[in-house]
Amino acid sequence: MSDEKTLTKIPHFDGHYDHWSELMENLLKAKGLWSMIERGFVDPLDNTLLNDHQRELLEESRVKDHQVKHYMFQAIDRIVFEQIMDRSTSKIVWDALKKKYGGNAKVKRSLCNTLRREFEVLDMKKGRLLMSTSQEY
Template identity: 80%
Template sequence: MSDDKTLTKIPHFDGHYDHWSELMENLLKAKGLWDMVERGFVEPLDGALLNDNQQALLNEARTRDHQVKHYLFQAIDRTVF
């Protein structure tokens, strides 16, 4: 598992997708987030009743989804995105 206190250089997309995607995959695996890319994240339907454990898991999944998006947004220039 990664240490979130360690600064990580995020690979910047420079137009060479194959190389960049390998670097991003490696980064996300090192951060323990690659499963979010493979499985994705879907919000439960409005009004879904969740017990405390399910709510905690949902909150964790939301946080991890935001972490993945954060890395991607940092890696891709605004003109490309």
């Protein structure tokens, strides 16, 4: 079976950006698409005159950018997808995910606090549920 026929397992983004980004970077490098994240893709102005070779290169770049976006959109859930305002290029999507979920301690602390609050709310709901069921008996 050829490489193009095998199914690619796309790493699912579960909120742990550092782990996901390493896996995704490896996938994109293996597919020859990492340059779309490193250099990005810029569509030329509408009035730009291109020769045939330049048009072919432009179309190749567009297809590669769409492939990378496809992989990333498959990796994220609907809620994360909706938080990315500008989805025009794969680099913009990558940078948005990196800014929101990656790297710095302030972001990680904020995510931790959010998860802690969600847990506390769930715990309170569970406590109310237990109280209401015990009162029924």
